[in-house]
Amino acid sequence: MSETTDPKAAVKSMLVAGDWSPEIVRQEVAALQHKPGALLPILHAIQDRVGYVPEDAVPIIAEMLQQTRADIHGVISFYHHFRTHPSGSNLLEVCRAEACQARGGRALERHVQKRLNVGYHDTTADNEFTLVPVYCLGNCACGPSIRVNNDIIGRVTSQKFDQLVDALTTSVLQLK
């Protein structure tokens, strides 16, 4: 499995997010709408490509799937994963679940918020980081854990976090 564990390519596509057009949305819907229960795969595809699910994409998806706009909006808003606005250059998820709490996760959460000067679901003033809570990354024996874009990092200390932030703000594509 040496060749398939490189998430960097996916990260890059996420980082240049922001531009979208109705045509992009139509393409993604058309590619997947034949699948049974296609809406989640469609929303994933749009978010992976654009970086978020634009609100103006909702009527397009609704029309193509022959569902109401309320249906589509209801699904997008139900799931934590889907965003309707672009995130900062880096999506930073901090695990809030019990196993991480047991290893100093609460203190780390406070440190992260203080260091970045944002609360959850907010983006830093320089647009470098969007901070999001996550309930379990499945790295429970080596917490506290965070995820930066697609990379999960274990045994995070305040120091290790500061180093990471410094590295990311120096050069956004240089992870870890």
Add this chain to the structure above:
Amino acid sequence: MTTTIYVPCDTTALSLGADRVVQKLQQAADQKNIELHLIRNGSRGLFWLEPLVEVQTPYGRVAYGPVEPEQVDELVSAGLFDGNPEHPLFLGDISQHSYLQQQQRLTFARIGITDPICIEDYIAHGGFAGLKKAAALTTQGIVDEVKVSGLRGRGGAAFPAGIKWQTVLDEPQNQQKYVVCNADEGDSGTFADRLVMECDPYMLIEGMTIAGLAVGATLGFIYVRSEYLLSQKMLDEAIRRAEVLGYLGDNVCGNGRSFRLEVRLGAGAYICGEETSLLESLEGKRGLVRSKPPLPAIKGLFGQPTVVNNVLSLAAVPYIMAHGGKAYADYGMGRSLGTLPIQLAGNIKHGGLIELAFGASLRKVLEDFGGGTFTGRPMRAVQVGGPLMAYLPESQWDTPMDYEAFAKLGAGIGHGGVVAFDDTVDMGEQARFAMEFCAAESCGKCTPCRIGSVRGVEVIDRIRAGEHRDNNLILLQELCETMVDGSLCAMGGMTPFPVQSVMKHFPEDLMASSRPVEA
């Protein structure tokens, strides 16, 4: 000469720098003109030793760990490429480690040994033997074997898998049936599903294919949580390769029957680990819980008969088919038969995956395997089975790991996650968090869960602030009862369990004002 080196590629090893270890090893080998054969194996599940580097030597595979990227050069100088034992990180043959020797690994027998997506490795280590046997049996024959094994759902509900399969099999054959794998492993402290998918994905594929043959389903879905992107990637590739070799597709193992698999990604909703909510989500809707009946076995995905099983339940099936249901049932105690994959996590020195026959005491897991807390402080509370389960004080740690024994305590085994806390824990905060988590993750369909959780946070805050403490304690008790009795599913129905356990066993913390926990 060529040196064969193994460096795990599972999430935990990666989270601790395994990729950089590989880079450093490659650089060192290049400098020394050594040709490296680097195999990215799965993790053996001894997480405190990750990244665990193994070297093939004439006298077997020897391990070093935990290896930080910065230590690689020093290790190479000390003779890592020759398996030299003269280094503090040298561990010898890891398969002889007491942590592994004390286990009964049936489901996880292959984990960490092989390259997860190398199908030849899988077959060389006994893979697809169960599927080949199943392909030669009648549908009833397969279901009977699973019944003999006594396998109960490992996702938390512990419902007998054979009975579920029988119900789906008994539905008329002239309709579409499905097998759905619940891979939405959202409980804090659990990672066994992730290890199956990342480190031995063919085992899950094999188990699902056997289930498909057993009930007459032709299509299966694996619903993977969106936090597990690596699992999705591994499964997609494994499915593609299994199709090429005829283990999936129109003619499974040449027996003329058809079974296909598709991976679907969730979108960050804990409730979608509940089976009916998961089905709604697979259908492209909000993950709202359905009322039961009808059971998913009768009206499941798209209204069709559906087997919904957890990853670990399906992953146990290849062993059961290959070795016979009785061989599996010979492990365990009482009505809890076979083995339980336990995930040891939180504030623990030696965290990782432990597979044991049902019946070992929780204390044995915490002490013999866990080695005490990570911080070295006294252990105070243990939460077994995920965020909806009770916190157990030390007086309860001698309980055997058995569904019925845990139920007697008002606790549960859930998905087998064990999370340890040391004495700096504020149990009042933990009780509050249980309600807070439910408020964030409730699907919202029923009132006790949706509103009860929000009120639960408020009442706990008032108790901790000392406002009408006695009255608010009574209110909290009644609120918990309402949620337990009135909620539609286990989310609201079990959220009170951790809260009630704190009220019962750690009341002094609940009364204390919250204090900041320092790092």
